[in-house]
Amino acid sequence: MKIIECPRDAMQGREVFIDTAIKAAYINQLLEVGFDTVDFGSFVSPKAVPQMRDTAEVLDLLDLFHSKSKLLAIVANVRGAQDALQFEEIDYLGFPLSISETFQQRNTNKSITEALEFVENLQNLCEVKGRTLVTYLSMGFGNPYEEPFSADIVAQFVGKLDERGVKVIALSDTIGVAEPTMIERIFTTNIEAFPHIEFGAHFHSRPEGIAEKVEASLRGGCKRFDGAIKGFGGCPMANDELVGNVATETLIDVLEKNHGDLGLNKEELGEAMKLANFVFQ
Template sequence: MKIIECPRDAMQGLQKFIPTDVKIEYINQLLKVGFDTIDFGSFVSPKAIPQMSDTAEVLANLDLDNTTSKLLAIIANIRGAEEAAQHKQIDYLGFPLSVSETFQQRNTNKTIAEAMEQLAHIQEICHKHNKTLVTYISMGFGNPYNDPWDTETVLHFVHELDKLQVKIISLSDTIGVSNPENIHYLFSSLIPAFKHIEFGAHLHTTPTTWHEKVEAAYSSGCRSFDGAIRGFGGCPMAKDELVGNMATENLVTYFNTIGVNLNLNQAALDAAISQSDAVFS
């Protein structure tokens, strides 16, 4: 079981800039918890996401000597991939690929066709620099723009990513519209059909629907879940449709209840939860 903690996703939409030293202290605390991966920052235009303009500085000050966690950085184009790939501390490069044409334009200023073309180049960069490409299928459970969507569309995108030898795909509920039915259908269809691909769940949710979503994904074979402490954040490019992240503490509670050992340091997690109040206040 993998839990990916996403402070980047929690921070990126905040208007008030979080001081760099505060980010460093918070992420260093998260590194003590034992999460499989920390989605710590992004190499994107500072004009688009000002909150992430200090990602390289944050990275340079992380204490990676006493952690088993790996690092993931989000990129949105070839330039960002080339920059991120220069940092040996980074294990994963994450690229958001939307099944909604409108959202792909809003999020990365590209058409889906252009994004797929760039993704092929980014995969080459990953291979060259010994990084692993993680592709997020954004708006994977529906969109607010009336763009075409159905589960078969998502399956088509997975087939295309498989051609590029993408080994990790995260189905992303960017605006919180997933439900147990479509979660179950997608994961139970994809996981047996693409056994060589690791599928993750990046589910945005409300406080009342998180349990049914986690349960549906887990019961359908998903073994990788993204979360953010206290459910902070959500995608700022979704604007009015912003819905919070899956709260990490809810994931921990669920898996502890059903007897799944996450091998997390609970004291370090409690300290990070307490620290988050100051970070996000």
């Protein structure tokens, strides 16, 4: 069972810039907990995401010597990928591919066709550099644009990614609309059809909906989950201030209830939760 902690997703939408040293101190604390991976930053346009303009500087301040956690950074174009690949400390590069044409344009200024071409190029770059590409299939459980959506369409996109050699796909409930029945069906169908791909769940949710979404994913065979401490962050397009990231502490409770101890350092997790109150005040 893998937990990916996502301070990048929690921070990126904050209007007030979080000091570089504070970002690094928080991420260093997260690295002590024992998460499989920490999604720590992104190499994207500082005009588009000003909060992430210091990702390289944050990376330089991270203490990775005693941590078993891997690092993931989001990229949106070739320049960002090239910047990220300069750093050997980064294990995963993430890219958001959307089932929605509208959201793909808004999120990365690319059409779906262009985004798939970029995924292919990025996958090749990652293979050459010995890194792993994580493709986030955003709007993976529905979207607000009245565009066609079904579990079959999700499977078609997974098939396209499989053709390009992608080995990790995070199905993403971008606006918090996923229903447990649909979640279980989508994971079951794709995990059975593509057993060589590692599927993850990146949910945005109201707090009261987290447990049922995670449990539905588990029934579908998912073993990789994204979260952010206290549920900070989330997509503003959800039009509901209560829809944020899955709170990591809730995610841990649900997973341990179903699968036992996850081997995390709960004392360090408690310290991270205290620090989060300061970082996101």
